[in-house]
Amino acid sequence: MIPVTEFKQFTDQQPAFRVLKPWWDVFTEYICVSMLMIGVFGCTLQVTQDKIICLPSHVSDPSRGEIDCQQFKDRSQNASASVRSLSPLPSPSSAPPPGAGPQEGPREMSGLKNNLDIQQYSFINQVCYEQALHWYAKYFPYLVVIHTLIFMICSSFWFKFPGTSSKLEHFISILGKCFDSPWTTRAISEVSGEAQEDQNGWEKMKDLATLSKSRLNVSNVDASPAGDDTASLVRSPSVRSIPDKMVADKPNVSLMDKKEGEQTKALFEKVKKFRLHVEEGDILYTMYVRQTVLKVFKFVLIIVYNAALVPNIHIIVPCTLAVEDMTGYDSFCCNHTKAHLFSKLAICYICFVGVYGLVCLYTLYWLFYRPLKEYSFEYVRQETGINDIPDVKNDFAFMLHLIDQYDSLYSKRFAVFLSEVSESKLRQLNLNHEWTVDKLREKLQRNSQNRLEMHLFMLSGLPDTVFEVTEVESLKLELLNDVTIPPTVSQLACLEELTLLNCPVRLQLPALTYLRNHLKVLRIKFDDMRQVPLWMYTLRSLEELHLVGPLTQDLSRNVSLDTLRELRNLKILTLAKSNLSKVPQSVVDLAGHLHRLCIYNDGTKLLTLNNLKKLFNLAQLELVHCNLQRIPHAVFSLTNLQELDLKENHLTSIEEILSFQHCRRLTCLKLWHNSIVSIPEHIKKLKSLERLYLSRNRIETLPPQLFLCTRLRHLDLSHNHIRSIPPEVGVLQNLQYFSASGNSLNSLPDELFFCKKLRTLKLGQNNLTALSPKVGNLTLLTKLDLKGNHLEVLPLEISDCSSLRLSGLLVEDNLFDLLPAEIQQQLKDE
Numbered sequence: 001m002i003p004v005t006e007f008k009q010f011t012d013q014q015p016a017f018r019v020l021k022p023w024w025d026v027f028t029e030y031i032c033v034s035m036l037m038i039g040v041f042g043c044t045l046q047v048t049q050d051k052i053i054c055l056p057s058h059v060s061d062p063s064r065g066e067i068d069c070q071q072f073k074d075r076s077q078n079a080s081a082s083v084r085s086l087s088p089l090p091s092p093s094s095a096p097p098p099g100a101g102p103q104e105g106p107r108e109m110s111g112l113k114n115n116l117d118i119q120q121y122s123f124i125n126q127v128c129y130e131q132a133l134h135w136y137a138k139y140f141p142y143l144v145v146i147h148t149l150i151f152m153i154c155s156s157f158w159f160k161f162p163g164t165s166s167k168l169e170h171f172i173s174i175l176g177k178c179f180d181s182p183w184t185t186r187a188i189s190e191v192s193g194e195a196q197e198d199q200n201g202w203e204k205m206k207d208l209a210t211l212s213k214s215r216l217n218v219s220n221v222d223a224s225p226a227g228d229d230t231a232s233l234v235r236s237p238s239v240r241s242i243p244d245k246m247v248a249d250k251p252n253v254s255l256m257d258k259k260e261g262e263q264t265k266a267l268f269e270k271v272k273k274f275r276l277h278v279e280e281g282d283i284l285y286t287m288y289v290r291q292t293v294l295k296v297f298k299f300v301l302i303i304v305y306n307a308a309l310v311p312n313i314h315i316i317v318p319c320t321l322a323v324e325d326m327t328g329y330d331s332f333c334c335n336h337t338k339a340h341l342f343s344k345l346a347i348c349y350i351c352f353v354g355v356y357g358l359v360c361l362y363t364l365y366w367l368f369y370r371p372l373k374e375y376s377f378e379y380v381r382q383e384t385g386i387n388d389i390p391d392v393k394n395d396f397a398f399m400l401h402l403i404d405q406y407d408s409l410y411s412k413r414f415a416v417f418l419s420e421v422s423e424s425k426l427r428q429l430n431l432n433h434e435w436t437v438d439k440l441r442e443k444l445q446r447n448s449q450n451r452l453e454m455h456l457f458m459l460s461g462l463p464d465t466v467f468e469v470t471e472v473e474s475l476k477l478e479l480l481n482d483v484t485i486p487p488t489v490s491q492l493a494c495l496e497e498l499t500l501l502n503c504p505v506r507l508q509l510p511a512l513t514y515l516r517n518h519l520k521v522l523r524i525k526f527d528d529m530r531q532v533p534l535w536m537y538t539l540r541s542l543e544e545l546h547l548v549g550p551l552t553q554d555l556s557r558n559v560s561l562d563t564l565r566e567l568r569n570l571k572i573l574t575l576a577k578s579n580l581s582k583v584p585q586s587v588v589d590l591a592g593h594l595h596r597l598c599i600y601n602d603g604t605k606l607l608t609l610n611n612l613k614k615l616f617n618l619a620q621l622e623l624v625h626c627n628l629q630r631i632p633h634a635v636f637s638l639t640n641l642q643e644l645d646l647k648e649n650h651l652t653s654i655e656e657i658l659s660f661q662h663c664r665r666l667t668c669l670k671l672w673h674n675s676i677v678s679i680p681e682h683i684k685k686l687k688s689l690e691r692l693y694l695s696r697n698r699i700e701t702l703p704p705q706l707f708l709c710t711r712l713r714h715l716d717l718s719h720n721h722i723r724s725i726p727p728e729v730g731v732l733q734n735l736q737y738f739s740a741s742g743n744s745l746n747s748l749p750d751e752l753f754f755c756k757k758l759r760t761l762k763l764g765q766n767n768l769t770a771l772s773p774k775v776g777n778l779t780l781l782t783k784l785d786l787k788g789n790h791l792e793v794l795p796l797e798i799s800d801c802s803s804l805r806l807s808g809l810l811v812e813d814n815l816f817d818l819l820p821a822e823i824q825q826q827l828k829d830e
Contacts, residue, residue, distance in 0.1 A: 017159050017172060022405030024359045024366075028155060028295075031356045035148040038349050042141025045338050051138075052129045052336050054319060056116070056329035069318050069333035120327050124319075128334045132319035134312040140342050144349055147302055151356070154295050158287040167278060171399060174270055175414055183264040184413045187386070187422050261430040268426065271417040275396060284395040285372060292363045299357030303350065310346045315339040375400045380415045386422060389415045424482055427460045435463040447474055449521075451497055456480060467491045474521075477503045490514040497521035500533075507535050517541055525549060537566055544572040550602070551578035565589035576600035582608035588615065596620040598645075603627060613637040619665075624648055631656045636663065643668035651676055661685040672696050672716070684708035695719050695739070704728040718742045718762065730754040741765050741785060753777045759803075764788045764810065776800030783808040791815055799823045 057069060158164045178184060317334045324330040375397035377389040403410045416422050440454060447453040453474035460481055467488040474497035477483060483503060487510035495518065502525055516539050526532055526549035564586040573587065573594060578601055588611045597618055605627035612634040621635065622645040629650050636659040644666065651674040660666055670693040677698050684705040691714035699720040707728040712735055719742035730751030739762035746767050753774040758781055765788040776797030787810045794815050806827040
C-alpha cells in the first residue's frame, strides 16, 4: 500500500498538470476511482464480516475421499424456496375463517446432529478458509486495489520521471503565467479592436461575430434570428476560444504598470529559452507512448487472468481436515459468505478494466495516427491577427496538442508569447513607461550645427514619447533595435536632421510622406550595405546625406547608389569608410546642384577621377585616405572649387599645384598628413588662397614665394622638419593663425611679429632659446604656445599683448613664475 503522505502528494499534484491531461486521461482517472472503490468495498467486507462458515459432512466415496456437498446446496435452495412460499403467521386474535380445513402443526427439524461446540466451529472455519478456499476468492479485493494503484501510477509516471518532470513543471509554470498575464488579454484585445476603435466594446464584439459568420458560413449561426448578433457570437466556432471575460464583459484593457511590463518581458525570454530547449528532442512524446503501451499491456494481462480466475469463486467449498480425533469429523462443507457478492464485483471490475483498455487503445491510435510532432498556429493567426506566430515541432508541439484536448484557449493565449510582433509591442510599452516626456527633454542639447538634438543610445526601441517633444530639431539614434517610425513623427514640426548610427529603421507610409517633405539632413552609419534603408532615396527635400560604412563599387552599382539622382535638392554628399575605386556615376548625376563631395576611403586607391570634371558646381571636395600619389588633374577643371582636402594620401610632390591658378575661387587647400618634401615656388600663383594646411609632412625648407600669397589668413606648418622661417613671412599682413610647432626652429625672424593681425601663434616643441621682445606688437594675440622649447625667460614686452590671458598662454610654470607680479596679475585678469 502507498503511504498516506505520498498519496496526498500525488493527489495535490494533479491540479497542476490538469492542462496536460486530455479527456481520455481524465476519463481513465474516473474509471480508476471506480475500480478503487470496488477494491475498498471488498476489503471492507473482508474485515467486517465472517469469511467462511463450515459444517460436518459425510464422505460420498470413502475410497476417493470425495465430499458430497450437493445435498447442502439442494437443501439450502429448498429451504430458501420454502421460506419464500410460507405465508405470514396469523395473529392470535384472528380466527380461522368458517369452513376452513384443519391447520398444519409445527414442522420437525431434521439434519445431522453433532456435538461440536462454538470453539471447534471457529477453528474449522479459520483452517478451511486458509486451506480450502481458492486464493483468488480470498485476495480478490486486494488485487483490485493493487491493480488500480498501478494504473494510477502508470497514468502519472511521466509527471514523476526525472527526464520529463522538470520540463513539464517548467512548461506548466510558464503556461500559467502566460494565461494569466495581463499582456495576453491586452495583445488579443488590441488586435480585435483595431478595426472599430471609435465604437464601444459591445459594438466590437458584434462586428467580430458578423465577420466570423461571413467567413465560416456556419449553419447554426445562419439559423439564429435576424439581428441576434450576440447569439451568433456565442455559437460561432471561430470565437468560442475567445476568453470569457472578452465575451461576457465590455473589454476594459488598462495600462500595464512598469512592474507588470518587466515581468512580461522576462516571460518572453523564458518562452524563448524553453522553446529552444524543448524543440530539440522528443523524450516527452516517447515517455507518453511508453506509458500508454504499459497500460495496454497491463489491461490485457488483467483481463486474461481475471476472466480465467473468476469461476473459482464458489459459494459452497468442500474442505477435508485431519481433525477426526478432535472433532469426530474430517470432512466439511463450507459456505463462502461473500462469494456471490465478490463474483458480481469481479465481473463489474472486469467491465471497468475493459472500458479502460478501450480508452488506452484509442490513445495509442491518437498517438500513432496523428502528426503530433508538428503544431501549426494557423487558426490562432487567423483569429488573433498576429501573423508572425511560428509553428513548433517535437516535444513542444506534442504538449500543445495535449493542451488542445483540454482547452484550445491555452494554446491561443500562449501563442502571444511566441510572436516577435507581440514582443515588440510590449517592448514599446515598457519604453514609453521608462522614457517619459520630461526625461527625454533632459537629454536635449545643442549639436555642432546649433540644432537642438536628442541622442538616444542603445535602447530596445524608439519610445513613442519622443514624438511629444515637439521642439526637437535633430534626432540621433544609435544602436537601437527594431525601430519603426510611426505617423506621429509629423508632430515634430521642427525636425530637420536625422542620424542613424548602426540603427536600421523602418518607416510607415505617412511618416515617409512627412519626412520626404521636411527632412534636410540624414546621417547613416552602417556595417553592411543592406542596412542602408531604401526609403532614403525618396527624400526629395534632403540637402545633406552622410553615409558612413563599407561602400564598394559593386554594391553601389547593384544595390542603391544608382538612385541618388532622385535627390534633386542634395547639396552635400559624404561617403565615409568606403572602398570605392572610382566616383560612382550616380554622384555625377548630382552635378547640377551638388556643392560638397567628401569621399573618405578606407585605404582603397581611388583610380578613376575623370568624372569629377562634370561636377562643375562643386565648391568643396574632400578626398581623404584614397591612396593618391599625385593631385588629380580632374580637380583643376573645377572652376568653382573653393576648398580642397587631400588628407592622408601618399602625396610626395605637389608640382601640379601650378594648375590651381585656374581655380580662381580656391581659398582653402589642405595637403596635411602626407609625405610632401618640398613646396614648389610657383605656389605664389595662388593669389586667392586664404587657408593653407601643410602639417604632418616632411618639409624641411620654406620657399620665400610661399609668403607672396598675401591673402593667407591661416597657415599651418606644424610637425614637419623646418629649421627656419624666411623673413618674407612679414608680408602676410592678413595672417591670423600661424602654427610652426613640432619643427626644429632655433630662432624666429623679427618680421613675424609685424603680422599684427595674428590671434594664434603656435611655436611649441621646437629648439627656441629666446623670444623676441617685439612680440609686444601682437596686440590681438589671444593664444601663444611656447611649451616644449629651451626658453630661459619670457620678455617683459609680453605684457603689451593686451588680448592675451593666462588661459591662452602655454608655457612652463617656471617661466611664468619669473615674470613680474604685475604682469602675472595682468595675465590672470579676465
